[in-house]
Amino acid sequence: MGSTRPAYIPAAEVLSSEQPLVRCRPLHAATLESRNKAKKCAEFLQPYRQRPETCTALARRLVSGALGVRLSTARQERAEERRLITLAREKKRQAALHKEAAWDGSLAGHSGPEP
Structure with missing residues (x-):
């Protein structure tokens, strides 16, 4: 729906x-x-969680693999999708570090990744 x-x-x-x-x-x-x-x-109700951002790379790969077809995707488009995936991974990693720092109590002085 x-x-x-x-x-x-x-x-x-x-x-x-x-x-x-x-x-x-x-x-x-x-x-x-x-x-x-x-x-x-x-008591068990939780707030609505927005669906995570996605790209078409995985879907395209799965469909083309199932059909046995090799798709010709533009090199720039593939590079942009890889860049988006890398950014999403980094954002997820930073969120996990931030959450862990909040539980450890080290969030107040936390300015970023440690050297």
Whole structure:
């Protein structure tokens, strides 16, 4: 589906539609037991995580390998994809170092990689 609508819009549509198999009502109109169960489940909810940035290099390689076809991709395009992958790896590595430094307590004086 992949829509960019806020999650409450489809929820409102479902609540307003006539469902013969399921009876739905808003949480404020629910029984005390249902509200308590919803509160317990809310503890496990996590915020939305954005999908990581990707490039087409892996998909192109997998598809061409499965089809047994050698694709002619421009040298500049391949170099740009490699550069993006390298940047993403470095960004991920820096984030891991930053997270580790935060847990170690060495984040305050942390200005970058140690020599």
